Amino acid sequence: MEKKIKYFEKFLYEIWKEQKFDTELLTNEGEKISIVDSGHQNKELGGPDFLNARIKIGNITFCGDIEIDTYYSDWKNHGHNINKKYNKVILHATLNHDSNNSFVYTQEGRKVQSIPLENFLLHDLRENVQDAILKERKNRINKMPCIEVNDLVEKKQKLDFLFDLGIARFKKKCAKNIERLKELKYLKELNLKEPVVKYSLDENFYNKTYTADDFKDAELWKQLFYEQVFEALGYSKNKKEFLQLSTYADYSFIKKSLKDEDSLHNIETILFNVAGIIPESGSIKDEETLEYIKRLKETWIELKQCYDSETMNLEDWHFYKLRPPNFPTLRIAGGAIILHRMIKENLISSIIKYFRESSPKNIVKDLREKIIVRSNGYWRKYYNFGQKVKTETKYFIGLSRADEIIINIILPYVSVYFDLFGEKELTKKVFKIYINYYQNSENNLVQEVSSTLMLDNAGKRSVLYQGMIELFRSYCSRAKCMECSIGKNVFN
16 A cells, blocks of 8 residues: 655645646546636634635636645545635645545535645656655654753753643643534434534534533433544544544444344444455455454344445555554454443443542552453454464553553543533542553653653653643644743743
């Protein structure tokens, strides 16, 4: 599978301004696109990249904004489809078109032409841009601008700032949970099923005041938990795909599709078939794999009769340069067991009970036991269909990933739950666990920040671990040094 190179969008902006195209721009349907005015670059305001442009598509001239993304899928991934600021966009220009769709949709449901610029670039220009990007990436990845001067800042000041950033990151996750709960509630009220190409979060959604009573439906919380755990199982390579899988094969469908006998197999059947990741039997020679595929397909014949959403394709998933333990196949198998625990073992009720009845120390121990997933069945011996592991897989979800899920998902999740339903003391208990949690996971970015700031093993403490991620992503990578407590000290 060909590796996609992630182009920095600032290079694409220059290409758009210069209009350095080898051939005339065309839509996928062959209509000519003429750029009357490329617009002026939006450098200060949030929203589209170029404002007040004029383009002619066929015989019609449009006036409005231009949005430039690396991939077609960035339109939805970046939330442009639900952001009113993008309602005036008249053209979506991408470098790569990772979809067969020729259009995107605005928040108000208007269809906007989307074209891949790569088809029209001068060949040597494309090579020069690629070289420039790779050189910049080599110099920038995980590098902090203050790398040579931050020793001027006292260690305590660094730790205090990271602590505050860790708290801010936790609050962001809580706020994100609340917004997603509102969306799920809204969609359920309108009887809309995700993904919907053009559902619009209208004024009623944005203006409505929600109360705890709006979130008493347990299925809203279960769908939220399901989505977040699956997104975490995707890691960086398949995060979007796992989240998509959890919205296609949603919790309510999986729950009502289960039978008492072999319910785990039924969950696997749904997930692997909806993921579109099962190969044709003719390409497989291994007998055990053929039998497993046969069962998945036969069970799906019955279950899919009640399925009314979409399915994915093998091409949607990323396997390139992944270690076998990180293959989406194994992660789906682990996710199936988490879903099984949610439905058959009341996982979420158990988690809530731990916080109500146990000491912080025991809560951490119990949460780890509930989230760690030992391997079993077919996937103990295989990492992909027909491809055996050298040594049997011990865990689908080990301690490191379990800690990531506890910190990033469970603690913000239960914090919002207790806060919404007025259990303030339990909200404080969750927060106390968060700031005193020490996790057994490693992250290259955290290691780099910790080393650069000369903080030794400070990243083992979760609130500082999260603070380091927040520092780099919100300040260092955006060159906001003069808004950073450390940067203000060393660059003034």
